[in-house]
Amino acid sequence: MAKYKNHILVCGGTGCRASQGEEIVQNLGKVLEENSLENEVQVVRTGCFGFCEKGPVVKMVPDNTFYVQVTPEDAPEIVAEHLVKGRKVERLLYTDPETQERVSESKDMGFYKKQIRIALRNCGFINPENVDEYIARDGYAALGKVLTEMTPEAAIKVIIDSGLRGRGGGGFPTGLKWEITRKVEAEQKYVVCNADEGDPGAFMDRSILEGDPHAVLEAMAINGFCTGASHGLIYIRAEYPLAISRLKIAIDQAREYGLLGNNIFGTDFSFDVELRYGAGAFVCGEETSLIHSMEGLRGEPTVKPPFPSESGYKGMPTNVNNVETYANIPVILLEGAEWFSSIGTEKSKGTKVFALAGKVNNVGLIEVPMGTTLREVIFDIGGGIKDGKKFKAVQTGGPSGGCLTEKHLDIPIDYDNLLASGSMMGSGGMIVMDEDDCMVSMAKFYLDFTVEESCGKCAPCRIGNKRLYEMLDKITEGKGTEEDLTLLRNLSNVIKDTSLCGLGQTSPNPVLSTMENFADEYEAHVHDGKCPAGQCKSLMQYVISDEKCIGCTLCSRVCPVDAITGDKKEPHLISQETCIKCGACYEKCKFGAISIQ
Amino acid sequence: MSKVKSLADLRKMRDELQTKVSLREKSDNPEKLVQVKVSMATCGIASGAKEVMNHMIEEMDRQAIDAIVTQTGCMGFCHAEPTIEVTLPGNDPVVFGHVDNKKADEIIEKYVIRGELVDGIIPVNYETVKENKNE
Numbered sequence: 001m002a003k004y005k006n007h008i009l010v011c012g013g014t015g016c017r018a019s020q021g022e023e024i025v026q027n028l029g030k031v032l033e034e035n036s037l038e039n040e041v042q043v044v045r046t047g048c049f050g051f052c053e054k055g056p057v058v059k060m061v062p063d064n065t066f067y068v069q070v071t072p073e074d075a076p077e078i079v080a081e082h083l084v085k086g087r088k089v090e091r092l093l094y095t096d097p098e099t100q101e102r103v104s105e106s107k108d109m110g111f112y113k114k115q116i117r118i119a120l121r122n123c124g125f126i127n128p129e130n131v132d133e134y135i136a137r138d139g140y141a142a143l144g145k146v147l148t149e150m151t152p153e154a155a156i157k158v159i160i161d162s163g164l165r166g167r168g169g170g171g172f173p174t175g176l177k178w179e180i181t182r183k184v185e186a187e188q189k190y191v192v193c194n195a196d197e198g199d200p201g202a203f204m205d206r207s208i209l210e211g212d213p214h215a216v217l218e219a220m221a222i223n224g225f226c227t228g229a230s231h232g233l234i235y236i237r238a239e240y241p242l243a244i245s246r247l248k249i250a251i252d253q254a255r256e257y258g259l260l261g262n263n264i265f266g267t268d269f270s271f272d273v274e275l276r277y278g279a280g281a282f283v284c285g286e287e288t289s290l291i292h293s294m295e296g297l298r299g300e301p302t303v304k305p306p307f308p309s310e311s312g313y314k315g316m317p318t319n320v321n322n323v324e325t326y327a328n329i330p331v332i333l334l335e336g337a338e339w340f341s342s343i344g345t346e347k348s349k350g351t352k353v354f355a356l357a358g359k360v361n362n363v364g365l366i367e368v369p370m371g372t373t374l375r376e377v378i379f380d381i382g383g384g385i386k387d388g389k390k391f392k393a394v395q396t397g398g399p400s401g402g403c404l405t406e407k408h409l410d411i412p413i414d415y416d417n418l419l420a421s422g423s424m425m426g427s428g429g430m431i432v433m434d435e436d437d438c439m440v441s442m443a444k445f446y447l448d449f450t451v452e453e454s455c456g457k458c459a460p461c462r463i464g465n466k467r468l469y470e471m472l473d474k475i476t477e478g479k480g481t482e483e484d485l486t487l488l489r490n491l492s493n494v495i496k497d498t499s500l501c502g503l504g505q506t507s508p509n510p511v512l513s514t515m516e517n518f519a520d521e522y523e524a525h526v527h528d529g530k531c532p533a534g535q536c537k538s539l540m541q542y543v544i545s546d547e548k549c550i551g552c553t554l555c556s557r558v559c560p561v562d563a564i565t566g567d568k569k570e571p572h573l574i575s576q577e578t579c580i581k582c583g584a585c586y587e588k589c590k591f592g593a594i595s596i597q
Numbered sequence: 598m599s600k601v602k603s604l605a606d607l608r609k610m611r612d613e614l615q616t617k618v619s620l621r622e623k624s625d626n627p628e629k630l631v632q633v634k635v636s637m638a639t640c641g642i643a644s645g646a647k648e649v650m651n652h653m654i655e656e657m658d659r660q661a662i663d664a665i666v667t668q669t670g671c672m673g674f675c676h677a678e679p680t681i682e683v684t685l686p687g688n689d690p691v692v693f694g695h696v697d698n699k700k701a702d703e704i705i706e707k708y709v710i711r712g713e714l715v716d717g718i719i720p721v722n723y724e725t726v727k728e729n730k731n732e
Contacts, residue, residue, distance in 0.1 A: 059720075
């Protein structure tokens with residue numbers, strides 16, 4: 001039986017495969033055989049190393065040497081030098097751009113490990129249904145420390161000094177919120193966890209609750225101690241059944257251990273948590289709506305002030321924080337404010353979790369320090385755009401955010417930079433779009449969502465967004481006019497300025513930011529009746545080429561509306577009046593005779 | 598289980614539990630136990646993680662391999678679900694992606710039993726905050 005002493009890992013990510021990764025594997029195999037090493041060294045293809053700019057990459061195990069920009073022709077040298085003589089192939093090592101020194105191990109490459117997991121520290125590591133594993137990872141130690149060794153004021157000061165800001169999107173300083181709630185005098189106060197994650201394409205909070213539910217419970221108890229609340233509520237959408245079941249298990253286990261309940265850690269502090277289910281309304285992510293929904297009322301926002309910190313659930317001071325914000329709290333209290341504030345940018349500290357989705361190779365859940373650029377996120381961690389297409393835009397902040405383009409790729413991501421670029425942090429959804437995505441349709445998609453989700457309380461949001469949607473629809477149908485474009489912009493600004501809550505105040509952002517960044521695309525729809533991305537069905541047609549069509553009749557048989565006519569072995573024709581542009585014929589044609597125009 | 602009454606209690610408990618969990622953190626653990634963690638968040642389960650987990654438990658049981666198979670949360674590699682992490686005694690954890698029953702068999706046969714690597718390894722490209730400092 002072969003017992004391998006060494007392994008050569010070759011990146012099999014899409015980017016590296018495209019640059020001859022497969023040939024490298026084959027050449028290495030060949031050279032190993034020539035040297036009779038095939039039973040001692042194994043070549044293995046791996047997933048993406050997240051280092052695509054320097055690809056293809058090859059990693060030698062067990063000594064962890066990392067070679068970059070390897071070509072198939074380098075195989076003999078790697079085998080002869082590294083494996084036979086035991087010397088590193090210097091010219092293939094990564095050169096640190098700052099020190100100009102060659103770095104051999106990936107762990108020494110600043111470039112390589114772009115992700116730091118703070119909020120996700122236990123996700124994918126511990127068994128979320130076992131409190132023992134959480135405790136073994138220092139779980140509940142922060143709560144113990146705060147309860148027995150600190151005053152509420154001192155703990156709040158740590159959170160303030162850490163610079164932690166609300167991860168739900170707005171970015172309000174968390175410590176300050178706690179302090180405000182603390183200062184209000186009341187018989188009863190409440191601590192709420194906002195787990196009503198509603199942005200399309202966002203699943204950060206769900207993953208944290210499913211992977212590390214105790215972290216949220218611990219942080220809520222700490223919050224209760226700091227603000228003077230004994231009752232915690234988690235508002236979670238009923239469509240997250242696994243998160244709910246794991247939270248329930250976690251709450252039971254914490255109660256059993258006395259980590260929730262009366263006299264926690266032998267002190268006179270008591271705290272318990274209960275779950276409240278939401279029906280999945282987007283507006284209930286807004287804290288006043290959320291509170292009304294928990295009270296059994298309609299999920300509608302009310303004017304702030306008074307803020308929930310002063311008058312919230314049942315008219316009592318209520319501190320609402322988001323799941324990811326809570327997940328950061330225990331670590332900050334254990335590691336200290338200075339440590340946390342050393343990560344990130346001047347005004348945005350720590351890390352942010354993003355749900356990277358869309359047309360990107362490595363779709364996933366990532367956590368990067370604030371200040372990481374979009375380019376690093378999309379091209380290094382995300383492994384670039386799918387199918388070698390061209391990057392067009394990235395949508396951050398969901399229906400409240402905007403799209404960012406090529407020119408924004410090198411901006412360090414933080415709350416303030418994203419706002420300045422016409423988007424926002426939001427809760428962390430990040431949807432990548434390529435050249436095939438039409439920006440007008442994208443804006444329409446989000447407006448469709450907003451129209452559905454508007455609670456209908458205030459007129460600008462209820463009526464205004466509907467009108468925005470209709471105008472966008474008209475434009476994608478090719479019926480838009482120059483006037484519509486002006487109206488679209490004006491109405492957007494009015495909705496922004498006059499809506500009652502965050503939903504309406506931000507809902508025109510997708511329209512405004514696409515109009516700003518892709519004005520030419522709007523004009524192409526309106527003036528030329530063309531959709532440059534080829535996505536708007538009304539503005540395109542399927543056409544059969546007379547030369548390529550052999551008259552196999554397959555297309556006419558799959559057409560659901562009988563729009564295709566023609567005799568056997570004769571070129572066919574699509575009636576544009578009847579065609580519904582379903583694309584069935586296009587997919588079925590074996591001769592590439594049908595094209596989109 | 599008794600209640601945690603003080604911070605000292607918790608620390609004692611943590612130290613005891615750590616030796617149990619440390620299999621996963623220390624590579625020089627002498628025990629001959631194979632650790633398998635299956636990423637079981639909604640996304641993983643939707644792509645078939647549950648079946649793979651059951652399959653691995655049965656298969657390793659059948660082959661009398663001394664192993665612990667546990668579930669864990671999202672590892673973040675949505676593009677390669679279901680994902681599993683395998684830690685052989687004395688080795689660093691290795692993450693495999695796109696694991697179906699067939700791939701699971703290959704991993705057991707080649708990696709777990711013979712120590713050979715298998716195509717489809719996912720390089721872990723993040724650091725996790727180190728705790729246990731403020732004692």
